[in-house]
Amino acid sequence: MATYLIGDVQGCADAFSALLDALRFDPTHDRLVVLGDLVNRGAQSLQSIERLMALGDSAQCLLGNHDLHLLAVAHGVRKAHRNDTLDDILQSPRRAELLDWVRSRPLALMEQGWLLVHAGVLPQWSAEKTLQLAAEVERRLRAPDYVDFLRVMFGNQPDEWSENLAGFDRLRIVVNTLTRARFLQATGPHAGRLDFHHKQASANGASAELQPWFALPQRRTAKTPIAFGHWSTLGLHWAHNALCLDSGCLWGGTLTAVKLPPAGQPWLEVTQIPCDRSLAPMTD
Numbered sequence: 001m002a003t004y005l006i007g008d009v010q011g012c013a014d015a016f017s018a019l020l021d022a023l024r025f026d027p028t029h030d031r032l033v034v035l036g037d038l039v040n041r042g043a044q045s046l047q048s049i050e051r052l053m054a055l056g057d058s059a060q061c062l063l064g065n066h067d068l069h070l071l072a073v074a075h076g077v078r079k080a081h082r083n084d085t086l087d088d089i090l091q092s093p094r095r096a097e098l099l100d101w102v103r104s105r106p107l108a109l110m111e112q113g114w115l116l117v118h119a120g121v122l123p124q125w126s127a128e129k130t131l132q133l134a135a136e137v138e139r140r141l142r143a144p145d146y147v148d149f150l151r152v153m154f155g156n157q158p159d160e161w162s163e164n165l166a167g168f169d170r171l172r173i174v175v176n177t178l179t180r181a182r183f184l185q186a187t188g189p190h191a192g193r194l195d196f197h198h199k200q201a202s203a204n205g206a207s208a209e210l211q212p213w214f215a216l217p218q219r220r221t222a223k224t225p226i227a228f229g230h231w232s233t234l235g236l237h238w239a240h241n242a243l244c245l246d247s248g249c250l251w252g253g254t255l256t257a258v259k260l261p262p263a264g265q266p267w268l269e270v271t272q273i274p275c276d277r278s279l280a281p282m283t284d
Helices: 013-023 045-054 065-074 095-103 127-141 146-153 167-180
Strands: 003-006 031-034 059-061 108-111 114-117 183-185 210-212 226-228 237-239 242-244 254-259 269-274
Touching: 003 013, 013 045, 013 254, 013 269, 045 095, 065 095, 065 146, 065 167, 108 127, 114 127, 127 146, 127 167, 146 167
Parallel strands: 003 031, 031 059, 114 226, 226 242
Antiparallel strands: 003 254, 108 114, 183 210, 237 242, 254 269
8 A cells, every 4th residue: 555645737637647647646545635736727627627537546636726715716706817727627517526626625623643645734833733723724625615715815915823813813824824835935024924025946935034834844744745836847855854746747847756655765766758838837
């Protein structure tokens, strides 16, 4: 039995199938976790979801920012972007079933001692706190009136964590952190503040003041290995006990899987499949 972590699929169903073939993935014995952004921008969003759904309990999938965008577009909360590839889902006769499946996905998981998220965590959060906050959002997304939450979910504020945050402000910063975070304010009285303007591939920081979320020394999850996606220009990257697995399949890079090692073993077994380029390189 093996457990695999896979980076952002983003509608690249052919590459996903090729990666499973390369892994010799056996759904009767093996498990996989896809780290969010299951759909959009690639040409096969519907096929990607259908393949993942067909894997049943052997596949777990996190919610990414593109998956939340799908839900918002489907309910008229947001307008479709020019490069969206969501029409095959939205026009499917199984549309309601597909959307319900997407909104029931988690925002964070623990797997064999690894914390798994789509984008990042804040330095004030422990692994346990991250899972607790993710569960708060998950309950709201799974509620019958979840469209009301979608209407207030988007926006860049608040951008600093406080235990005093409540209501939609609290849920919004959790969503933004888990699905959008890259750089944080690293120093000064606002250390830990989210920055949504810098997206370049820089594991060394955008400036002395802005650092990747995983590089902040005060991070409470520093001793917990974390795997994430979202940062395609960073690519396959391991530093500060954090592993980025979005290697830019959509942009003609690769789709990456990592086999989690047995307990006590230090190595990671990496498998990558080259991808056809769907769009010119971007940073979202």
